[in-house]
Amino acid sequence: EGHEAVKGSVTVWRPWQLKQLELFQAVSTSSPSCQQLTQEYRLVYTQSGTAHHRYRNTDSETVSGAFYVIEPGETLRYHPKDSTFYCLFIDPAWLQQFAVKHFHREGSLPHFPSHGLFDPSLSQAMRDLAAKSLAPASCLQQEETLLSLFAPLLLSHAQEAGAPPQPGWEHPAIRRTKEYLEEHHAEEVGLQELAGVVNLSPFHLSRVFR
Numbered sequence: 001e002g003h004e005a006v007k008g009s010v011t012v013w014r015p016w017q018l019k020q021l022e023l024f025q026a027v028s029t030s031s032p033s034c035q036q037l038t039q040e041y042r043l044v045y046t047q048s049g050t051a052h053h054r055y056r057n058t059d060s061e062t063v064s065g066a067f068y069v070i071e072p073g074e075t076l077r078y079h080p081k082d083s084t085f086y087c088l089f090i091d092p093a094w095l096q097q098f099a100v101k102h103f104h105r106e107g108s109l110p111h112f113p114s115h116g117l118f119d120p121s122l123s124q125a126m127r128d129l130a131a132k133s134l135a136p137a138s139c140l141q142q143e144e145t146l147l148s149l150f151a152p153l154l155l156s157h158a159q160e161a162g163a164p165p166q167p168g169w170e171h172p173a174i175r176r177t178k179e180y181l182e183e184h185h186a187e188e189v190g191l192q193e194l195a196g197v198v199n200l201s202p203f204h205l206s207r208v209f210r
Contacts, residue, residue: 006031008082015133016142020094024087025130026080033079041090041110042070043153045126049083055115067122069112069157086126099154102147111159119156125149140176140198173198 008029015021028049044067051062054077055070062068062083070076072092092109099105125148132145180197181189 020091022089035077043088044068051080
């Protein structure tokens with residue numbers, strides 16, 4: 001096993017140059033088994049292929065479509081075989097601040113009791129982040145893309161899963177729309193104009209308000 005060749009290709013980038021995030025895309029990758037002590041959160045979405053990993057003293061095999069959360073301070077052993085996957089590295093302090101800012105979740109770092117999450121919304125959000133984060137985007141568009149991944153992750157799968165967002169949280173597009181309407185209260189503002197302000201289609205903006 002120690003002489004197994006490394007195969008495949010890996011692309012690494014920081015979404016929109018955010019220094020707290022780093023995204024890996026591995027294509028048809030095989031490599032020897034390695035053990036690491038993680039310093040950050042890792043979100044791993046496997047598109048195809050297989051991999052054996054040991055985490056929290058439990059051995060398991062990944063399957064296509066699987067989504068995993070690895071927490072900082074944990075020991076991880078990983079052995080991919082012809083595996084195509086995304087891995088997002090997240091600075092722990094950034095994720096904690098994100099949870100406080102958007103969901104008013106004060107306290108310690110987010111904890112995920114189950115690290116294997118078979119949640120199609122997370123898999124799709126990871127693919128969307130990979131596709132969109134290579135192109136320029138407004139701050140609102142970046143926030144929208146990040147929220148589509150981290151909202152279900154934190155609200156549905158973190159330790160406080162099931163607790164509703166505390167009062168005061170609202171979608172950033174709604175917040176900006178309200179601000180714009182207040183600034184132009186004496187004018188007749190249409191949906192098309194509002195959609196342009198928040199960089200969404202009129203259809204998408206109307207769905208956000210439902």
